[in-house]
Structure formats: structure tokens, C-alpha cells
Amino acid sequence: MHMEKTINFTVIENGIQIPIATRHGSYPSLMYLLKEELQLESFGECGGVGRCATCVVTTKGISGNSALKDRNEPVTLSKLGFHEAAIRLSCQIHITADLNGAEIRILEL
Numbered sequence: 001m002h003m004e005k006t007i008n009f010t011v012i013e014n015g016i017q018i019p020i021a022t023r024h025g026s027y028p029s030l031m032y033l034l035k036e037e038l039q040l041e042s043f044g045e046c047g048g049v050g051r052c053a054t055c056v057v058t059t060k061g062i063s064g065n066s067a068l069k070d071r072n073e074p075v076t077l078s079k080l081g082f083h084e085a086a087i088r089l090s091c092q093i094h095i096t097a098d099l100n101g102a103e104i105r106i107l108e109l
């Protein structure tokens with residue numbers, strides 16, 4: 001039987017730590033969770049197709065497949081000069097247990 005477990009991670013915005021407790025698939029992506037829960041304006045403007053890069057975050061401690069970038073993500077990020085593995089498009093990260101214990105920092109562009 002599949003048990004729904006709480007997923008816990010921390011978001012850092014302007015130096016303030018915000019604990020997040022959520023469930024698998026609670027939002028279509030991490031971008032939507034951040035946009036809604038932190039009420040971020042002009043965040044995730046392309047609606048999550050990986051093109052606008054208004055959903056950029058710095059990540060620490062993401063595990064499993066969620067730590068890997070798909071093909072479009074590095075292309076969009078490198079156009080902005082971001083090549084570090086820790087810098088991600090939050091719209092390309094699903095809400096899964098891979099986020100447990102992670103630290104997600106909202107990047108100020």
C-alpha cells in the first residue's frame with residue numbers, strides 16, 4: 001500500500017527561512033508551490049514550460065532523479081549564464097520525496 005507521507009523542505013526568501021510541509025504532487029511543480037505559497041509576483045511567467053527562467057532557484061540537498069536536469073533546462077539556464085548544478089528552474093522540479101530535507105533559495109535576478 002502506498003502511504004502518503006509529508007514532504008518537508010525549507011525555502012529561503014530574502015534571508016528568511018520558510019518551512020514547507022506538503023504532499024506528493026500537491027502542485028504541478030515546485031514553481032507553482034513557490035508562486036502560490038510565497039505569493040511571488042512575476043515568478044513562473046511561461047507557465048512552467050522551461051523557457052522564461054523567471055522561476056530560477058538555488059537548491060541544496062535535492063535527491064534522486066529530481067537532482068538531474070532534463071534537456072531544455074540547462075539550455076535555458078545557460079542562456080542566462082547559469083551553469084552550476086545547484087541552480088535550477090523550479091518549474092522543472094516535481095513535488096516528490098526527493099525534496100525532503102532540501103533547501104530552496106529564491107534567486108533575486
Ligand code: FES
Pocket residue numbers: 031043044045046047048049050051052053054055076089090091092
Ligand atoms: S516557469 Fe518559465 S522557465 Fe520555469
